[in-house]
Amino acid sequence: MKKRNRVSGFFVLLIMIAVFVACASTSKQESTGEYVDDSVITTKVKSQLAADDFLKSFQISVETYKSTVQLSGFVGSKAAVDKAGEIARSVKGVKSVKNNLIVK
Numbered sequence: 001m002k003k004r005n006r007v008s009g010f011f012v013l014l015i016m017i018a019v020f021v022a023c024a025s026t027s028k029q030e031s032t033g034e035y036v037d038d039s040v041i042t043t044k045v046k047s048q049l050a051a052d053d054f055l056k057s058f059q060i061s062v063e064t065y066k067s068t069v070q071l072s073g074f075v076g077s078k079a080a081v082d083k084a085g086e087i088a089r090s091v092k093g094v095k096s097v098k099n100n101l102i103v104k
Contacts, residue, residue, distance in 0.1 A: 038064040044091045067095040074104040
């Protein structure tokens with residue numbers, strides 16, 4: 001009976017370790033919390049870009065990975081590139097911005 005309890009306890013311990021490892025982030029994969037945080041950042045940046053009268057006419061794509069925002073798409077001027085970068089940097093939680101916008 002004691003042996004059965006030890007084996008059961010061992011399996012429970014292994015399952016708990018597997019759950020914690022599966023939910024942890026790695027350098028190539030976000031944790032669940034990071035994914036949710038990045039989704040919130042993306043939504044805030046998109047809404048602020050859409051609310052700006054100067055930038056709302058441009059199609060700017062926003063992606064966030066581990067609090068780094070990437071802007072891509074085409075805009076009409078260098079001023080629009082700079083303005084979009086400023087807006088993205090102003091959002092709480094953004095660590096850095098990769099501004100890949102192209103002036104057409």
